[in-house]
Amino acid sequence: MTDDLMTIGQMCDKFDVTPRTLRFYEAKELIFPIREGQKRLFTKRDRARLKLILQGKRFGFSLEEIRQLLNLYDLGDQQTTQLTKTYELAQERLQVMEEQRDELNEAIDDLKEQLTWFETELSHRGVKLAAE
Amino acid sequence: MTDDLMTIGQMCDKFDVTPRTLRFYEAKELIFPIREGQKRLFTKRDRARLKLILQGKRFGFSLEEIRQLLNLYDLGDQQTTQLTKTYELAQERLQVMEEQRDELNEAIDDLKEQLTWFETELSHRGVKLAAE
DNA sequence: GTTATCCTTTACGTCAACGTAAGGTTTACG
DNA sequence: CGTAAACCTTACGTTGACGTAAAGGATAAC
Incomplete structure (x- = not known):
């Protein structure tokens, strides 16, 4: 049973990004890792979003454009x-x-x-x- | 007979860019307008290159990447x-x-x-x- | 002749997307 | 107990790709 929750280090390995990048994306409200004490834990949802973020970037979209599009992929009860x-x-x-x-x-x-x-x-x- | 040579203003109209952008591209050696006194005059070659530059940008390439690719499209006797x-x-x-x-x-x-x-x-x- | 338009250079400002450095905490190991 | 690894926050730095402001020359129109 893979834990579903990943640390920032594991995320960095998996997606080949730096911690700074993930924290930056969090600050920009692109991803929403939960907290265990101080530490961030990234959910499946975060990973799905990150994947889309990196994809969007390769197509030349800005983070802000991407942020808006992301709402499309996980709508709650808006x-x-x-x-x-x-x-x-x-x-x-x-x-x-x-x-x-x-x-x-x-x-x-x-x-x-x-x-x-x-x-x-x-x-x-x-x-x-x-x-x- | 359209003049083949265009002023910076005409270029801006044609390609929807600012003068600053064209001067910037010249400084970065992406285009090479000739001079009539102080003024820049843009040749057909410059226009071809600019078109490729703008295209490349839309695909997310950096100006430096584009600069290298441009050599492909007008090789002299290298x-x-x-x-x-x-x-x-x-x-x-x-x-x-x-x-x-x-x-x-x-x-x-x-x-x-x-x-x-x-x-x-x-x-x-x-x-x-x-x-x- | 002066007013306007179009061009010039120089140089500082800006914005996005992080990088990087400094210093602090928590957990794991020997 | 100490120290190393992995995490944290705060904050200033950097790079690319221009924007923008200041000051001035050249030419055309009135």
Whole structure:
């Protein structure tokens, strides 16, 4: 039975972040570890949120943007008004992400084309490339 | 015959950036506007590079990462060694971008699922959503 | 000629996202 | 008992990517 609760050190190992980062995220109300005396204990929920946080960061979202989106993934019994707002926000975010994906695909295609061009250029110069 | 050369103001209008940003990018050697007296004049090359810069930023790359990638898109007559390094760098970058795209697709799917869940939840509460 | 617009440089300010250092507490081991 | 490991808080520092303010030159319009 894995304990469900993890210390800050264990979290750092698991997610490859520093303690400072976790404390910082707590201060910014992105995660809510419980306390045993002074010490923080991170729940499954915290881990799920952290995973989403790190994911969001890789997509270039700010912590504040991420914080708002997180409400989407664990709604308690909030006001319906609040829910609706979150819903709309998530829709906008989805659209942004889809646009980003499309643009990313284009950029990937461009880059690939450029790489092919490069390869011929290099081979003209007699450079042998390592087979990938 | 559109002039090929643009002033900083025209650039700002075209790309929706501030003069400060363009001067900053020049200082960081991302673009190389020529000078007419004091004034900067931006070439087609600068515009191509700027476009890539802004694109890269949206994908979460740092200016320094972008700067290195830019060499890929306008190679002069550099050393072959340098070319090969650029090539390898670009391949790594391509891989990162593809991973990012895949991860993005997953995140999009997750988010969509969450949104569907949300819709049923909201409709249970008798909320009418605007048709998109 | 002066007023306005557009450009310039220099330099200090700012904001996000942490890093890092200093000093204090709790638990575990020899 | 001491000390080492892992945690804590407080607080100042840093880096990237610009913003913003001050002071001034060049040109066009009135």
